[in-house]
Amino acid sequence: xxxxxxxxxxxxxxxxxxxxxxxxxxxxxxxxxxxxxxxxxxxxxxxxxxxxxxxxxxxxxxxxxxxxxxxxxxxxxxxxxxxxxxxxxxxxxxxxxxxxxxxxxxxxxxxxxxx
Amino acid sequence: xxxxxxxxxxxxxxxxxxxxxxxxxxxxxxxxxxxxxxxxxxxxxxxxxxxxxxxxxxxxxxxxxxxxxxxxxxxxxxxxxxxxxxxxxxxxxxxxxxxxxxxxxxxxxxxxx
Numbered sequence: 001x002x003x004x005x006x007x008x009x010x011x012x013x014x015x016x017x018x019x020x021x022x023x024x025x026x027x028x029x030x031x032x033x034x035x036x037x038x039x040x041x042x043x044x045x046x047x048x049x050x051x052x053x054x055x056x057x058x059x060x061x062x063x064x065x066x067x068x069x070x071x072x073x074x075x076x077x078x079x080x081x082x083x084x085x086x087x088x089x090x091x092x093x094x095x096x097x098x099x100x101x102x103x104x105x106x107x108x109x110x111x112x113x114x115x
Numbered sequence: 116x117x118x119x120x121x122x123x124x125x126x127x128x129x130x131x132x133x134x135x136x137x138x139x140x141x142x143x144x145x146x147x148x149x150x151x152x153x154x155x156x157x158x159x160x161x162x163x164x165x166x167x168x169x170x171x172x173x174x175x176x177x178x179x180x181x182x183x184x185x186x187x188x189x190x191x192x193x194x195x196x197x198x199x200x201x202x203x204x205x206x207x208x209x210x211x212x213x214x215x216x217x218x219x220x221x222x223x224x225x226x227x228x
Contacts, residue, residue, distance in 0.1 A: 004157070034216045042221055043121075043205055049216035089158075091217075102148070102173070103207075103217060105157035 002027045002094050006106035013080055014114050021075040021109045023090030028068050031093040031100040035064050035075050038087045038108070047088075048075070052095065080113045087111070117142045119220035121206050126225045128193065128200060136191045136223045138206035144218070145211045147189035151175060152203040152222075161204075164189055165211060193225060201227050 003026045013019050023033070032051045036044040048057045048064040050073070056065040063076040077084060087108040094101035119140045128134045138147065146165045150158040160173030164183040178197025183189055189208075193200045206220040 032214065032216070036219070041203075041224070044207075044219035046216055046218065049214075051214065091158075100211075100214075102160055102163060103158075107155065107157045 002030075002092065002104050004090060004092055004104050004106035006088075006090055006109050008109060009107065010110040010112070012112040012114060015080060015082060017080050017113075018076070018078050019080055019111075021077070021088050021090075021111070023073040023075070023106055025071045025073075025092050025104075027094065028071050029095045030068060031095040033064075033066055033073050033090065033092045034103070035062075035073075036089040036091065038089060040086075044089065077111075080111075082113045082115050085111055085113050119206055119208055119218055121204075121220035121223050123223060124221070126223055127228045128225060129228060131195045133192055133194050134225065136193070136204055136206075136225070138189045138191065138220060139187055140189075140206075140208045140218075140220075141187060142208055142210070142218060143186070144208035145186070146209045147183070148207040148209070148217070149173075149179075149181065149189070149191045150205045150207065152205060158205065161191065200225055 005024045007022050034049045035047040050066045061078040066073045087110045089108045091103040091105045122137045148163040149161040162181040164170035180192045204223045207217045209217050
C-alpha cells in the first residue's frame with residue numbers, strides 16, 4: 001500500500017533563507033507527484049506537478065525534484081518570504097498499469113517564515 | 116475565471132441531521148472528488164466520480180452519499196450514520212484526458228452542534 005511521508009512536520013526559518021521540504025513514498029510505481037500549498041482554513045493551491053518521466057519542475061522561486069527510484073521528492077524554496085508561510089502538501093498518483101490512481105497525500109509540512 | 120466553488124463555507128449540523136455540501140465546477144472536468152481533512156491527518160478520499168451518473172467509494176465512504184447528475188456538480192451528503200462528521204471537506208476535479216493535475220475548491224468546515 002502506497003504511503004507518503006513528509007519531514008519535517010513543522011519548520012521555522014528566518015526570512016531570506018533557502019529551504020528544502022522533503023516527501024518520500026513507499027512505492028515507486030507512480031503516475032505523477034503534485035505539491036500543494038494550503039493556507040489556514042483554505043483549500044489547496046497547486047504549486048507544481050511532476051510527471052513520472054520528469055526529474056524536476058520549476059515555477060518562480062519554487063523547484064521540485066523527483067527521484068522515483070528512491071521514492072523521494074523535494075520542494076526547494078529560494079529566498080523565503082513571510083508570505084510563504086503555509087502548510088505544504090505532497091501527493092502522489094499511483095500508476096496502475098498505465099492508469100492514474102487517486103491521489104495519496106502526506107500529512108504536510110507547516111512552514112513559518114519569520115520577518 | 117474557471118474554478119471550483121464549494122458552499123457553504125461553514126456548516127453546522129445537529130445530531131441526527133443530514134446535511135448536503137455543494138461542489139460546482141466550470142472547468143469542464145470529467146472527474147470530481149471529495150476529501151475529508153482532520154487535524155494531524157492527511158486528506159482522505161470519501162467518494163469520486165469519473166463520469167456523469169457514476170461514482171465510486173473511496174477509503175472512508177461510510178456515512179456519506181453522493182450524486183453526479185450533471186458534469187458540473189458533485190454534492191456530498193453527510194448522513195446521520197456518520198458518527199464523527201466534524202471536519203474540513205474539500206472538493207476537487209481533474210481533466211482525465213489532459214494530465215494537468217488536480218484543482219481544489221476552498222473547502223467547507225462542518226461542525227456538529
